Amino acid sequence: TEGMNAQDLGKILHREPTEIVKKLFMLGIMTNQNQSLEDDTIELLATDYGIEAQKVVPEDIGDLDKYFELSDNNQKDLKKRPPVVTIMGHVDHGKTTLLDRLRHTHVTEGEAGGITQHIGAYQVDIEGRLITFLDTPGHEAFTEMRARGADVTDIIILVVAADDGVMPQTIEAINHAKAANVPVIVAVNKIDKPGANPNHVMEQLSEYELIPEDWGGNTIFVNISAKTGQNIDEVLEMVNLQADILELKADPDRLAVGTVIEAKLDKGRGPVATLIVQEGTLHIGDPLVVGNTFGRVRSMTNDRGRRVKLATPSTPVEITGLNSVPDSADKFVVFEDEKTSRQVGEERAKRAELNDRQKAHRVTIDNLFDSM
Ligand code: GTP
Ligand code: MG
Numbered sequence: 001t002e003g004m005n006a007q008d009l010g011k012i013l014h015r016e017p018t019e020i021v022k023k024l025f026m027l028g029i030m031t032n033q034n035q036s037l038e039d040d041t042i043e044l045l046a047t048d049y050g051i052e053a054q055k056v057v058p059e060d061i062g063d064l065d066k067y068f069e070l071s072d073n074n075q076k077d078l079k080k081r082p083p084v085v086t087i088m089g090h091v092d093h094g095k096t097t098l099l100d101r102l103r104h105t106h107v108t109e110g111e112a113g114g115i116t117q118h119i120g121a122y123q124v125d126i127e128g129r130l131i132t133f134l135d136t137p138g139h140e141a142f143t144e145m146r147a148r149g150a151d152v153t154d155i156i157i158l159v160v161a162a163d164d165g166v167m168p169q170t171i172e173a174i175n176h177a178k179a180a181n182v183p184v185i186v187a188v189n190k191i192d193k194p195g196a197n198p199n200h201v202m203e204q205l206s207e208y209e210l211i212p213e214d215w216g217g218n219t220i221f222v223n224i225s226a227k228t229g230q231n232i233d234e235v236l237e238m239v240n241l242q243a244d245i246l247e248l249k250a251d252p253d254r255l256a257v258g259t260v261i262e263a264k265l266d267k268g269r270g271p272v273a274t275l276i277v278q279e280g281t282l283h284i285g286d287p288l289v290v291g292n293t294f295g296r297v298r299s300m301t302n303d304r305g306r307r308v309k310l311a312t313p314s315t316p317v318e319i320t321g322l323n324s325v326p327d328s329a330d331k332f333v334v335f336e337d338e339k340t341s342r343q344v345g346e347e348r349a350k351r352a353e354l355n356d357r358q359k360a361h362r363v364t365i366d367n368l369f370d371s372m
Pocket of ligand 1: 090092098224227
């Protein structure tokens with residue numbers, strides 16, 4: 001009924017538009033034939049004519065969440081998928097060292113040889129079992145994703161330096177994990193150091209409900225040295241154990257949906273986005289909407305910088321072929337046909353632009369007042 005005026009109503013009700021205007025006047029509403037009417041007015045008028053008006057809610061084609069659907073874990077035909085792991089912890093406690101260690105121990109020489117493209121996410125293969133690690137820069141990215149309902153993390157590895165103990169960002173990470181309901185594996189790091197006191201870390205963390213199994217709790221603790229490589233394989237084993245408990249599954253046979261890890265504008269290739277596929281399989285040529293932009297997957301690169309043709313659940317890939325650069329934590333949805341994808345994408349782009357303009361407008365007015 002949006003935008004309907006007396007003329008339109010006249011047609012529907014088989015009455016002269018002048019009669020409609022007159023009738024409305026009698027009902028206390030001043031209007032002319034061309035003025036669009038409120039829903040309430042139309043309802044009132046229709047009732048007066050003895051007709052029940054039905055509000056037509058325009059379909060919200062720009063609502064991407066409507067198309068973003070994850071499989072119900074009880075669904076059959078689901079297949080096991082690799083866990084997506086985020087490493088968190090206080091500054092300097094050894095997150096990057098651990099990540100490097102995990103990667104280099106388990107990426108074969110040939111693959112690790114060249115300078116691998118940094119795509120903010122990568123996979124390791126432990127005897128045929130893949131684990132995806134997200135290299136999220138700091139906690140903000142994690143918070144942002146969770147705030148926008150796009151949390152892709154299945155497991156958190158909490159790194160705590162044994163010589164330093166629990167620190168502010170350690171607590172922050174624990175709170176993130178709790179709020180997101182993500183299980184934590186504690187990696188007590190730097191046990192090679194003379195001042196290392198892993199027991200003290202256990203005591204401290206017990207106060208935050210992270211109680212080691214040895215003490216009757218259910219949190220996995222591993223004492224490691226990211227520097228020497230001690231017990232690194234045990235961390236990976238524990239990740240796989242935890243993944244088994246979680247029974248992580250997805251449907252690889254549907255249209256892909258997932259989340260943007262990071263995105264940028266590349267001089268030569270245009271907008272590039274690192275996506276993590278959460279459901280379905282992403283193919284070259286797929287029409288997709290990503291946040292407020294859209295396009296077709298023109299090329300896909302894996303975490304080793306190799307060209308790939310498809311990406312299955314929990315796989316990170318870098319894609320090109322989008323019209324503009326999306327934001328991290330944006331969701332993506334693949335559509336059956338390019339037409340729908342374009343419709344949804346254009347609607348979203350339009351809205352985003354309107355939003356930006358309104359924002360800019362507000363800023364201008366604020367500035368105006370500020371300068372007065
Ligand atoms: P931010 O990214 O700044 O938050 O730090 P981070 O947590 O990534 O720490 P990073 O891996 O950069 O390590 C900080 C310092 O600790 C570096 O000098 C590492 O060499 C050192 N380090 C990391 N792990 C170990 C370890 O197991 N033993 C010892 N002795 N030093 C370590
Ligand atoms: Mg680091």
